[in-house]
Amino acid sequence: MVSGRECILNNPRGLTNLIVLYTTHYLISICPTRNLLLKINLYFDINTFGNLPLITNSTYCQPQKNLMKKILFSIILLFAIGKISNAQVLDYKHDPKFDNNLSPNSNATINPDKNSNINPKFNWNINPSHNNDVNPIFNSTINPLNHYELNPDLNKTLNPMYHNEYHPKNPAWKGLYIFNKNDEVMGYISVATQQLMLCFDSSSEWTGFFVKAGNGIYNFFDVKGEWTGKFLCFDSVLGYNFFDKDANWTGQHIK
Amino acid sequence: MAQDYVAFKKHDPKKDPNLNPFINLKINPDSNMMINPAYNWNINPLHSSSVNPSQNVNINPINNGEVNPQVNEILNPIYMKSLLPANPTWNGLYIFTDSNDIFGYVSVATQNVMISFDNNGTWNGYFVKANSSMYNYFTVLGIWTGMFLCYDNSVGYNLFDKNGKWTGMHIK
Numbered sequence: 001m002v003s004g005r006e007c008i009l010n011n012p013r014g015l016t017n018l019i020v021l022y023t024t025h026y027l028i029s030i031c032p033t034r035n036l037l038l039k040i041n042l043y044f045d046i047n048t049f050g051n052l053p054l055i056t057n058s059t060y061c062q063p064q065k066n067l068m069k070k071i072l073f074s075i076i077l078l079f080a081i082g083k084i085s086n087a088q089v090l091d092y093k094h095d096p097k098f099d100n101n102l103s104p105n106s107n108a109t110i111n112p113d114k115n116s117n118i119n120p121k122f123n124w125n126i127n128p129s130h131n132n133d134v135n136p137i138f139n140s141t142i143n144p145l146n147h148y149e150l151n152p153d154l155n156k157t158l159n160p161m162y163h164n165e166y167h168p169k170n171p172a173w174k175g176l177y178i179f180n181k182n183d184e185v186m187g188y189i190s191v192a193t194q195q196l197m198l199c200f201d202s203s204s205e206w207t208g209f210f211v212k213a214g215n216g217i218y219n220f221f222d223v224k225g226e227w228t229g230k231f232l233c234f235d236s237v238l239g240y241n242f243f244d245k246d247a248n249w250t251g252q253h254i255k
Numbered sequence: 256m257a258q259d260y261v262a263f264k265k266h267d268p269k270k271d272p273n274l275n276p277f278i279n280l281k282i283n284p285d286s287n288m289m290i291n292p293a294y295n296w297n298i299n300p301l302h303s304s305s306v307n308p309s310q311n312v313n314i315n316p317i318n319n320g321e322v323n324p325q326v327n328e329i330l331n332p333i334y335m336k337s338l339l340p341a342n343p344t345w346n347g348l349y350i351f352t353d354s355n356d357i358f359g360y361v362s363v364a365t366q367n368v369m370i371s372f373d374n375n376g377t378w379n380g381y382f383v384k385a386n387s388s389m390y391n392y393f394t395v396l397g398i399w400t401g402m403f404l405c406y407d408n409s410v411g412y413n414l415f416d417k418n419g420k421w422t423g424m425h426i427k
Binding site: 161162170204 | 289294295303
């Protein structure tokens with residue numbers, strides 16, 4: 001018996017990120033002479049610091065004695081380890097290590113080094129250094145220093161420190177994830193409005209926010225609303241790539 | 256000893272795990288960001304001027320005599336003996352350390368003021384309500400210490416230092 005999640009694990013790339021923390025066996029009584037023995041591994045995901053129990057094997061066997069103590073111990077251990085995992089356990093729908101379509105390393109269409117349409121070095125429509133319409137220094141309508149509705153430092157309704165539903169430490173939080181070039185989580189993003197996204201580092205510390213500058217581009221500002229020169233460009237399919245002030249791709253991407 | 260009173264048992268985190276922030280993580284600011292002023296600035300005087308007595312005169316006993324025991328005698332345990340923990344009829348709250356040992360006592364004087372006592376029952380300051388879920392801590396003379404209490408959203412309060420860091424102390 002193999003679960004759907006285990007099929008994903010059988011991907012060699014996925015397996016490199018998981019460490020077996022604990023293995024246990026569960027015995028399910030089918031009839032007086034026949035039991036089903038399930039082997040369950042508790043994996044630790046080194047990317048998300050989360051863990052997940054998975055059924056990895058099953059066999060039929062004869063009934064055994066003194067198994068209840070072992071099962072009870074296993075359940076307690078699984079729950080105890082589960083308690084220490086982060087609130088922001090990475091949703092596999094956002095994980096480029098589980099879905100190669102989400103990884104710029106595997107999917108050339110969303111990689112700015114391989115697709116010039118999404119690279120501001122080659123497409124100046126999405127380059128603030130070459131297009132004043134998307135540059136907050138020249139276009140005041142996209143500069144939060146001039147706009148209350150774009151500035152969480154001025155507008156408490158947009159500030160994650162006052163409206164905690166935007167904060168990744170909130171257990172009910174839903175949002176996007178920032179990955180580095182190795183597809184490891186290095187931050188979180190909360191979509192506050194259609195024009196504004198809030199940015200957090202891997203420790204869930206609020207680091208700044210993105211303001212929409214046009215179709216497919218967001219400029220990055222610090223928490224006080226000063227433009228850093230950095231910006232996001234839409235990857236033309238499902239996420240964003242992060243560029244520095246010289247329009248070089250940082251390797252970071254958002255899903 | 257307060258621990259000897261039957262009434263204390265309802266407040267004792269060593270007897271009731273629901274009252275113990277190191278067991279009940281919902282009331283632990285390190286586990287529940289909603290009750291931690293480092294992550295929830297609505298309850299942080301450093302980030303919300305409305306709950307900062309240096310910026311809001313209504314919650315500062317230096318400016319508002321109604322919340323100052325030095326001005327308002329019904330808040331002063333020197334005059335109102337019923338507020339003293341040594342009083343046989345005393346009923347109040349307990350301050351616990353991060354080991355759940357008693358650190359002091361709190362008498363609820365009014366809806367806006369709570370009087371604080373040390374472990375020997377000596378008056379050492381008071382808490383003034385700043386909003387529905389927090390109190391600032393003042394010395395006996397009415398000087399804000401920078402410390403404050405935040406409601407734990409369930410059964411008591413947690414005490415934070417002037418930098419907004421939890422001291423580990425809690426009130427039940």
